[in-house]
Amino acid sequence: MAQGEAGPSVLARLVLVLLGVSFLGAAWVWGHRSEPWAEQLVERARQTVGR
Numbered sequence: 001m002a003q004g005e006a007g008p009s010v011l012a013r014l015v016l017v018l019l020g021v022s023f024l025g026a027a028w029v030w031g032h033r034s035e036p037w038a039e040q041l042v043e044r045a046r047q048t049v050g051r
Contacts, residue, residue: 008016026045032038 029038031043033042
């Protein structure tokens with residue numbers, strides 16, 4: 001592979017993977033928000049953003 005055809009750096013890939021995992025985790029908790037443990041997490045997140 002030529003130097004000019006290099007894709008995103010390893011750090012950029014790691015950041016994208018971590019963002020994806022955190023969004024999936026947040027969606028999973030949001031889907032379980034009726035359960036007591038998840039309700040606390042959702043309420044804490046709502047307080048953080050001011051809603």
